[in-house]
Structure formats: C-alpha cells, structure tokens
Amino acid sequence: MHVVVCLKQVPDSSEMRINPKTGTLVRQGVTSIINPYDVHALEAALQIKDQLGGEVTVVSMGPPFFEQSLKEAVAVGADRTVLVSDRAMAGADTFATSRVLAEAIRRIEQEFGPVDLICCGRQTIDGDTGQVGPGIAARLDVPVLTYVIRIREVDPKGRTIVVERKVEGGRQVVRSTLPALLTVEKELNELRYASLPGMLRAARHKPIVWNRETLGLERTEVGLLGSPTIVAKSFTPPEKKRETVMIDGSDPQRAALELADRLLAHPTFRKAVVAARRSAAMAAAMAGGSGEAGSSRGR
Template sequence: MLIVVCIKQVPDTTQVQIDPVTNTLVREGIPFIVNPYDTHALEEALRLKDHFGCQVAAISMGPPNAEATLKKALALGVDQAILLSDRVFGGADTLATSNVLAAAIRKLHAEVDQVGLVLCGKQTIDGDTAQVGPGIASRLEYQQLTLVDKIVSLDLSGNMIRVSRKLEGRHEIVEAPLPAMLTVVRELNRPRYPKVPMRLAAVEASVEVWNNQVLKLDEQRIGLKGSPTWVSRIFSPERVQGEILGDGYADPAGTAEMLIEKLLAKDMLPI
C-alpha cells in the first residue's frame, strides 16, 4: 500500500508582515518552512510505514524552490518525493490545486502502488482555507476524514480505518473504508527530527519533477485559468482588544477563578 502525503512550502508566518501601504505580504527575507500541520501528516505516514512497512510518497505543488521542502521529507524517510511544478500550475486557487494534486495521486496509484491513504495537514498557515484536502478527496472519490487527532485503528486486510476527529469541545470516532483522505491536527503526534546523515543524503538526493507534460491536464482546469476564485485584497485583521477580568490585586483567588472559567469555556485548557 502507498501512503501519499501532501505538503506545502509556506512562508514562516510568525515572521511575515503586511506592508501597510500596499497591503501585500512582505516576503523579502522571510524563510520558508514546511506547513506545520503537514509535518504532522508526514510524521503519521512515517509511523504507519514503521509499523506496517507501507511505502510513503510526499508530493508538493509549487515553484522549483519548493524542492527544499521535499528534501526535508526525504531526510525524514519518505520513499519518494515529487514536485509538481509548471508555469501553467501557477496562480491556482484551491480547486485548481486539488485538481493537480489529485492527478498526481492517480498517477502514483496507477504506476507505483495502490494508494490506501492520503494525508494532509488540516490547513495551510498561509492560505488557511482547509479546502485542498477535501478537494482532493472529492476529486478522487475517497472517503474524507478531517481534523483527525488520532488513528484509532488501521486494518489493512479489512481495508478499514477508524479515527478520532477533534471537534469543538468533543471528539468524534468515525470509521471509513480505504482509500481515505485524512486531514490532521497538531495533537495527532509529535514530529521526529531528521537524522543528520539522512539530511546530508537528502542534499544529494533528487526530487522528481512532474510538469503538465507528465500530468497532461486540461489547462482550463489548472492554474489561473482553472481558478474561479482569486484573492482580491489582503489585510491585517484588527487586533481584537483583550479584556480585563476582575481585580487581581483586591481578589487574586477570585480573579484566577474567573480566568480559569473563561478559558475552560473557550476550550483553551487541557483537561
């Protein structure tokens, strides 16, 4: 069985600023990282590989320099890394992106091994739409299980997966037949660190590049032309003002209690 992990190179948004005049992202000098949610998808795939011995392929759509992201995946131990890169893929919205990723998964299914699972981060930290994973699932007609924080069981002979989904204030245990597409949250696991020798080997390793001559997709369904939505404006959200609770000097215990009540109600404290 082949597990495909979809990863994306994103600017480190903890360091991104928005130019107040032009309202665009200041990208200069901002380091690129693997989308943090995707690192958890990658880790889970590698754990399944360690446990079941299945193969793992990492795919990413992006410009040629997104190769660095895939090399990180190779350093962590994926078997195959493919960069989906072509000028005609550029300017894609989530619909056009999921068309390209789904086509690549289809090709891997046909040429490498039967795809059992596709793993994605729940969303990217730059686009934040959370649409690409489900988009891939619907294009491929796979089961889609979003916001997974635990794989409860995976039965390869019975072709079934059971997962826990992290919803607001509750968990949902659901079961689905394979193949399935999972989007994952941070609580799923703790990503491993790449071993130094593997990182060094990954520098030399080659990342396959598939352009549209390989995927042969209708140009009306990919890139800018295949994107019915576009970004009209980018802006910094107004910082929501915090609130002052009680009086910490007059009544520290009571104030602390108010704070804890508030955090509990917002599901911000681990219980």
C-alpha cells in the same frame, strides 16, 4: 501500505507581511518552512510505515525552491518525493490546487502502485482555507476524515482505518474504508528528528518533477486561469489601541467612584449603563404601579 502525504512550503507566519498596495504576501526575504500541520501528516505516514511496512510518497505543488521541504521530508524517512511545478500553475486557488494534487496522486498510482491512504494537514498557515484536503478527496472519490487527532487502527487486509476526530465539545470515533484521506491536527503525534543517514540521503535527493503536461491538464484547468476564486482585497487590520489605567485602591469607596466615572466616560460602557438604567427605571415603574394597585386594594 502506500501512503501519500501532501506537503506545502509556506512563509514563516511570524515573519508574514502583506504588501498594502498590491494586497499580496511579501515572500521576499521571508524564511520558508514546511506547513506546521503537514509535518504531522508526514509523521503519521511514517508511523504507519514503521508499523505495517510499505512506502511514503510526498507530493507538493509549488515553485522549484519547494525542493528544500521535500529534502527535509526525505531526511526523516520519506521514500520518494514529487514536485509538481509549472509557471502555468501560479496563482492557483484551492479549486485548482486540489485538481492538480488529485491528478498527481492518480499519476503516482500509475507509476508506483495503488495508494491506500492520503494524509494532509488540517490547513495551511498562509492560505488558511482548509479546503484542499476535502477537495482532493472529492476529486478522487474517497472518504475524507478531517480534524484527525488519533489513528487507532489501520487494517490493510480488511481495508479499514479507525480514527478519532476532534469535534465541538468532544471527539468522534470513525471507521472508514481504505483508501481514504485524512486531514490532521498537530496533537496527532510527536515529531521525530532526522537521522544522520537520513540527512545524507536528503542531501543527494532529487525530487521527481512533473508539470502541467505530464499530468495531462489543460492550461485553463490550472493556475490563475483554472481558479474561480478572486481575492478582491487583502489587508492587515489596523492594530487596536489598548490603554491600562491603574486606580489607587487604598480608599475603596473613592476607587469605586473613580472606576464608575471612567466606565461612564467610555462610549461602549456608557451605552451599556444608559441601557441598564433605562431597564431599571422601567422595572421600578412597573413594580411601583403594581404596588399602588395592591395598596389601593388594601385600603
């Protein structure tokens, strides 16, 4: 089995800020991590290799410092890594990103042999769109299995895979032909630690670096030029103010009255109370009307 893992290095979300003037992410001074879903995609690939043998190739599109994440992938067991890096690729949206990654996977097949499975994360924690995996699958014309929470069976001879997908209100078991592309959830597996030999290998590791020309892509097919999406505005919503008021409950009747007063003073609740009173009055009027008719009949 030859499994390709798509792995993106992202800013640590706990430190993420947006520049209010430019509307772009502030990356300076922010720690980078491997996208949290992608480490589970890598683990899935490594488990398949452990069970069935084969190779794991990791591919990433990004600036040269993404090499750090690729070394981490080698430390846990990846066999080779490919970094697709080119200034012309900056500002890519999901359309351009999936085009570049699909081309890189085609090139990986040419150089290192057929690819049986592609593993991606469900989504990234910076762009957050979840579109890149399905985008790659569409370009490579392979089936896509999203939200994968369990891999039940991989049959390299029969060329099939059976997975469990998370769906609303349950799970769905799907059998697909290989090659296929999975986008995975975090509950798919437990992560392994890097071994000492792995860390030593990672320290010496250099990724294979490809650029736009290596992949035979035009300038207009990558980066900002190849991206139809325009992010018009990006901003952090103002924090909502929250207030907690403690009501003395020693006198329940008084506490209930105070609660009612406070609720009535609140614009949202006031509207709800006014609406409730109106419907109660209408209901009473209707009940009263039929009551009168009933009593006149009775007279």
